[in-house]
Amino acid sequence: MFESLGKKLQDILDNVRQQGRLTEAQVKAAMREIRMALLEADVNFNVAKDFVARVSEKAVGQDVLTSLNAGQQVVKIVHDELIETLGGSAQQPQLKTENxxxxxxxxxxxxxxxxxxxxxxxxxxxxxxxxxxxxxxxxxxxxxxxxxxxxxxxxxxxxxxxxxxxxxxxxxxxxxxxxxxxxxxxxxxxxxxxxxxxxxxxxxxxxxxxxxxxxxxxxxxxxxxxxxxxxxxxxxxxxxxxxxxxxxxxxxxxxxxxxxxxxxxxxxxxxxxxxxxxxxxxxxxxxxxxxxLGMGDVLTLIERAQQAELSAMDPNKKITDFDLEDLLLQMKNLRKMGPLGDIMKLIPGMSKMLPEGFNVDEKQLKQIEAIIQSMTLRERRDPKVINGQRRKRIAAGSGRTVQEVNRLLKMHDQMKDMMKVMQRMGMGKGGKGMPKMPFGR
Incomplete structure (x- = not known):
């Protein structure tokens, strides 16, 4: 959901964010693009019109246009107005003691x-x-x-x-x-x-x-x-x-x-x-x-992690030592928390690193497991040694293609980067208000 709209809005706002000072003409041009992106995403015409009008009114204010970080302020305005359009503060049904x-x-x-x-x-x-x-x-x-x-x-x-x-x-x-x-x-x-x-x-x-x-x-x-x-x-x-x-x-x-x-x-x-x-x-x-807007959703990620029964990897292992066996374990963990593509997007900045439609289902997990099990212990522990000849042998042994082996190795690098991001947010250490997640140290 929102994948296509999100990518379009992120691209538009990236261009705005890169600007130092903004002119009123630049803001209006960005607003036209945002309006088109909303309409193409099947947003109601009146909703799109009202949203752009509210953002434009605030974005062309003197305090924004004269600011040294005008682009960042426009992004914040868009974010705030998106929240307002979606309902403002979260609400839940009323519950009495009974009846x-x-x-x-x-x-x-x-x-x-x-x-x-x-x-x-x-x-x-x-x-x-x-x-x-x-x-x-x-x-x-x-x-x-x-x-x-x-x-x-x-x-x-x-x-x-x-x-x-x-x-x-x-x-x-x-x-x-x-x-x-x-x-x-x-x-x-x-x-x-x-x-x-x-x-x-x-x-x-x-x-x-x-x-x-x-x-x-x-x-x-x-x-x-x-x-x-x-x-x-x-x-x-x-x-x-x-x-x-x-x-x-x-x-x-x-x-x-x-x-x-x-x-x-x-x-x-x-x-x-x-x-x-x-x-x-x-x-x-x-x-x-x-x-x-590609800013992630750490709170939802934490809540899903708390609800899932996750398997822990070796607590003494550092993320720099994250190997292919750890990759398989963490992918199984993340699958417990929901579709892998959706979970990755909850991590700030990760949505831009993923190809469109990225996901891993149970069938693909079994294929990945077959590839990893076709590797030697050294290859699993140190993927850098896997050269072209080894890739061909692994592909043949697992019944998969060399391209699939290459994708798995790239996924390992991406997952390793993700673990570093999550560690920086304190999610691997169980900081205050956060669960201790099985990502090593």
Whole structure:
């Protein structure tokens, strides 16, 4: 997500950053480029127009143009306005001590049922007693899917029957809670293939009966501008309180996610970052803005490291001695934290070092492991000895190509550089507020 937009904005701002003093004409030229980059990323026209206007107004101020580091100030202004566009400060759904009822709405295929299961896992992990209500009677197997997710998470699921009136559903939920106390009820409602008045009436009736404390719209980041029209329609009918953006790990241009907060006026509470049941993260506008501009996101990196069970390498080994066996261990560690390409981008400055679309999946990890296991112990410990003849032998022994061996050796150099960056940030030492990560010393 945001990969193409991020690279374009980073290139534009790199040119600005290199300038000492700036003229008003230079700022306006950069703003035109930024506006085009936003529109090409499927950002809503009014959002792009308003964003550029706000940045321009601040960037052409006398205190900026006369500054010796005007370029840096413009970059900061763009960063600040990106945060504002994405929602300003991070917000989360309101949670009372009890009687929390959340209503999940959205189009079919947006990931609503999966997000319901992920929310259950997220809040169960925080000590909440969750009840899921399978109220999607429209999509075949939707209720069964939620029961599977509920079993996976370890929370009960109350199944709504076909043609069950809303007041009956409300009474059944009430009776269930009297027998088994639950302080958070999450209702998975029927998705809509399109905005249908009859179905929207049914949704409104169910909401009236259950009187939810939060009404969350699940928006598929891949649907582009149409998602915003859907959001506005749902808001008019059922009064949304917040949004969940799914498939943020996909290759969408990102315009819908960037526009959603501005167009709907509703905060983005969560983002779906993987298909795993744990793949739902609170949405932090400042962190997302930093990722878009290639500034990394160290806090998210630390949080993911804390949640993953990582294998430690030899604590006495220095990063300068980082070898190919260590590379394989660390790649397995990083894979536990999420897609490798996404994790690398959380490290400040690393996004520019990666080729577009960079990632390593489980299949590629096995291929890398085969290459490393075809090396002698000396070659694994000291990759510098691997000359052309050795590369051919390693490729033949692993069933891979010489080009793949070359890519692995280059990846080793990049990973070694990354470890040095992380060590400088204190992440290898377990400094104050940071986990001790298995990167050596």
């Amino acid at each position: 929390n009822v959340w209503f999940m709405v959205g189009l079919q295929g947006a990931g609503k049922t999966t997000s319901t299961g992920k929310l259950a896992a997220h809040y169960k992990g925080k000590g909440r007693r969750v009840l899921l209500v399978a109220a999607d009677t429209q999509r075949p197997a939707a209720r069964e899917q939620l029961k599977v997710l509920g079993n996976q998470v370890g929370v009960p699921v109350l199944e709504v029957q076909d043609n069950e009136p809303p007041h009956v559903t409300q009474q059944r939920v009430k009776e269930y809670l009297q027998k088994d106390f639950r302080d958070l009820v999450i209702v998975d409602t029927a998705g809509r293939l399109q905005i249908d008045e009859n179905l929207m009436d049914q949704l409104a009736d169910l909401k009236t009966a259950l009187n939810p404390t939060e009404t969350l719209l699940v928006v598929d980041a891949m649907t582009g501008q149409e998602a915003l029209n859907v959001a506005e329609t749902f808001d008019k009918r059922v009064n949304l309180s917040g949004l969940i953006i799914t498939k943020m790990d996909g290759d969408a241009r990102g315009g819908a996610a960037l526009s959603a907060r501005f167009v709907t006026g509703k905060p983005i509470y969560f983002a779906g970052v993987s298909e795993k049941i744990t793949g739902l993260e609170p949405f932090y506008p400042d962190r997302v803005a930093s990722r878009i």
